[in-house]
Amino acid sequence: MLKSLFNWKVLLNLVVAIGVFVGLVWLTFRWLEYHTNHGQEIPVPNIVNKSVHDAIKILDDTGLEYEVDSANYDPKYRPFQVLQVDPVPGSHVKDGRTVHLKVNPRTWAPIVVPDVINKYSGLAFQRLDQVGLKIGDTIYEPSIQKDALLRILYKGNAVNPGSRLPRFSMIDVVVGSGPMRNISIPNVVGLSVKEARAVITKSMFEVGLVEHEDGGKDESDIIYYQDPASGDVRDQGMQIDLWASKKTPAELGAKIDQLNSIYRMKVDTSLPPVRYEEVHNEPTYAPPPVPKKETPKPTPVKTEAPKTQSTTPKPTSSGTEKPKTSVSNTNQTSGNNTHKPAATASTPAKEPAEKPKAKKVVVE
Template identity: 70%
Template sequence: MLKSLFNWKVLLNLLVAIGIFIGLVWLTFRWLEYHTNHGQEIPVPNVINKSVHDAVKILEDTGLDYEVDSAAYNPKYRPLQVLKVYPSPGSRVKDGRAIQLMVNPKSWAPVAVPDVINKYSGLAFQRLEQVGLKVSDTIYEPSIQKDAVLRILFKGNSIKPGTKIPRFSVIDVVVGSGPMRNIAIPNLVGLTVKEAKSVIARNLFEVGLVDHEDGGNDDSDIVYYQDPASGDARDQGMQIDLWASKKTPAELRGKIEILNSTYRMRVDTTLPPVRYDEVPNFQDPPPMNDPVPAPAPQKKEAPKTETAKPTGTSAKPTTTGDKPKPAVPTTTPATDKPKAKKVII
């Protein structure tokens, strides 16, 4: 058996098999080397600080592929500037290898605008600053919603909540300044209900009752009556009631007169004007706490008695004997004033 193993024919076949195996392995590696460009390496070009467009063109001309990724925005560098390259510049890679480029984006990462419409302006400003938006100007506009956010402007255009804009963008906020006073009511008679509603909204009033004469809800009906009347002064935010119909105003004359008697007050100018007299200004009585002054003492006057004083010519005594006769007093004339006698008490 051992002799048969060392037979020259067996040894020859074994050597042939080993040779064939080695040849196949060699051919396999040569084939792999040919298809994988083994030994043919390309140095990575230095594209740092170049724009991404220039870097991509250089890599394509070199025979390398690329992958672009954006980092956090850094205002120190130009937009779309290449910040890093992997593998690093100078490294040798095979033809067709993908090179990763780290690029500075155009601006900050976008953020969604929060929903602050119709919210109080103080809270709205805080919410906008929390997401990284900066409020530049506050524009006040007449509105019944005082101190409430009406619109958000970005680069002069109104944007809706949820719109994504770059972080740290500068925006303007429109805030309501409150309703205006004594604004003339617009004339809505003759317009369609749709047009009337648009005019009411444009003048910052509210749509109140809308009464359709046929009981329908057609906005193409013509407004034939309104309350308040056109030209009346009202504050913004007040409601305006509308009456609409498909009929002509001539056909609705009776109904218009009924509405006038209900909503329009007539002032009778035939009556004479009312005259108002001024009320005398009486002095108020002294307060109860103040002492009442005592009355001043009055002086007593002595009663006066009037007696008649004889006046006139006295009769001369006659000489009839030794004793003279007393004179007889005569009557006092009415023209003489009596003199009062002094009475001692």
């Protein structure tokens, strides 16, 4: 057995097999070195802050592959400027290695318009500002949705939620200013239900009860009655009730009269209008009671009997001569009048004293 192992033929075959194996390994490594350019490295050029067109040209000349990706827009750098390189400039890589470039885009990346339609304007403005949209003009439009955001305009065109706009774009918003007052009700009698709905919606009113004569819901039925009537004034947003039928309004005269007796009440204006006067009830204060004065009782007056004075009988003359007054008596009377003090302006005037009666002197 051992002799057979050490036979020269066996040893020769073993040596040949080992040689073939070593040769195959050496050839494999040589092929790998040639295929992978082992030992041949290329330094990454410094292309930071260059334009992306210049950077691509340099990488093509050095035999390096490249991959361009946009970074977040930074207004401090030029558009399409290379901001970052991976691997870093100066490192050695093999020929054909891919180099990743981060480039500043031309402008801000587009953003998605949020769904803020029919939302309260205060919350809508806050949401639009958060995503990076700037609000320009605020346009107010009559609408029953007061202070609600109705539309978003970009360069005069309406923008739907979900559309993409450049970041920090200037947009205009349309906000509802509330319903208008005292608007004339449109006339929809003679129109189909579908046409009446469009006219009422266009006038900023709402469709209320729609009663079909046959109990169906055919939108092609003709409107033969409406409440409120056309021409009446109402605030926008009020409901308009409709009565529809397949017949024409001329064929439904009795039904229309019946509805008029219910919804068209006549007001008698022949009586004069009642005037209401405001009555102010002011408080009255009664004067304090005045104490009554007691009137003194009259005292009885004692009357004295007149005293009889004795007079001497005077002789009467037989003749018809009139008695004459003496001169001395006249002078005495005149003297008494001259010595009487006169009333002055400062003292009150006194009643004139009675003149003394002239004494009768009988001359014998």
